[in-house]
Amino acid sequence: MRVVLQDEAFDVAAEVDAVAREAGVEAGAVAMFLGLVRGGDGLRALTLEHYPRMTLARLSAIAEEVSARYDLLGCTIIHRVGTLGVGAPIVLVLAAARHRGASLEAVETMIDWLKTRSPFWKREDYDDGRQVWVEARAADDAAAARWDL
């Protein structure tokens, strides 16, 4: 299991190799999700704020819970924070398993939980100087209902 919070970009190939190595010869499937800063409408950058004392513990809890639920052989979560330009990678999630179903479902679950159960907030910075906090989507929100205030 590998959980990383960092400002810098990550090396996708190195991470895929690492999770496959962690998984060993029993692994038949590696699934990945890579989130990028989506451009358009004059977006200049995305700023990711987080809750430093809490974030890494949450990421670890997600990786552990998902690894157990899907019997993963390898699992990686890397989330960036700070200001990222259009097209920049934000988050990388990898799951290695014996079979494809588990790896794909594990990745989907991890990225859902990263969006709903991890203390990150995105702010959009526009060319014209506007700064707009991204609102949680209703769909994401519903999934997080268990800790609604």
Place this chain on the structure above:
Amino acid sequence: MRVVLQDEAFDVAAEVDAVAREAGVEAGAVAMFLGLVRGGDGLRALTLEHYPRMTLARLSAIAEEVSARYDLLGCTIIHRVGTLGVGAPIVLVLAAARHRGASLEAVETMIDWLKTRSPFWKREDYDDGRQVWVEARAADDAAAARWDL
């Protein structure tokens, strides 16, 4: 769209970069599935046979149909043939989309169709000399019922 059939291994990082570049600034999500030769029980290698005059056309049809269905911005299918050792990559599928749901569902659909609607057959070669053709799984089989003989 990029569809490749080859003996050689592929470069995961280069393919992720290429699909993200193809997708452009609108892309917010890249999902991937990487299939590996799963070891154990004395397996020495996996041999992938295919129907040369048919295979590439089928892969292209899958990539096109899935790209349209999920409104993908970028799509890659790379499938290897020949004899591959334990741990070797067999297949790589990538989908770039605006949002995560489309990219993940597209990857799942492509790998399902590769397993049920593409003319590949796997043979397991064991340390003791046995050669065993892999049987289609019932679940895969049901998905392919439309062209049952």
Place this chain on the structure above:
Amino acid sequence: MKDVSITVLYFASLRDRLGLDRERYALTSPDATVATVLDALAERHDALREAIGAGAVIRAAVNQQFATPATPVAAGDEVAFFPPVTGG
């Protein structure tokens, strides 16, 4: 005299609205919860009161664990308030 204060943190749009990222707050009851603390802080900060009045969804964590309105708050705790998360 016993120290009954807690540390309060604000994040993201909520911090921007308040112009404040952390403060101390002295509990007034041994039965404090996330909800009672938020109510008391809303009396202290016009911007917080206005945000709640305008229907802003506010979430919380107590000691770095996601919390509900009923989660108890005790002296020495770290209580964070923030909008719904948007990571990933």
Place this chain on the structure above:
Amino acid sequence: MKDVSITVLYFASLRDRLGLDRERYALTSPDATVATVLDALAERHDALREAIGAGAVIRAAVNQQFATPATPVAAGDEVAFFPPVTGG
């Protein structure tokens, strides 16, 4: 005389059972289908007849398109028989 022959291909375990990867077959009817061709080939090859008798699932393609038993087969076609696919 008109050439009414087709090319037949066998793949994977089916090819191994027959010890044959391709052959020519002359159609005997203008109403040939995948099913009638397979029946005729089973008369020609003991191993194919035995495979079918043992319940082997056999699939087919006509001119590199997946086919059903009812798919028509015409002179000059390429007809492939194989077990269920297992790629990906």
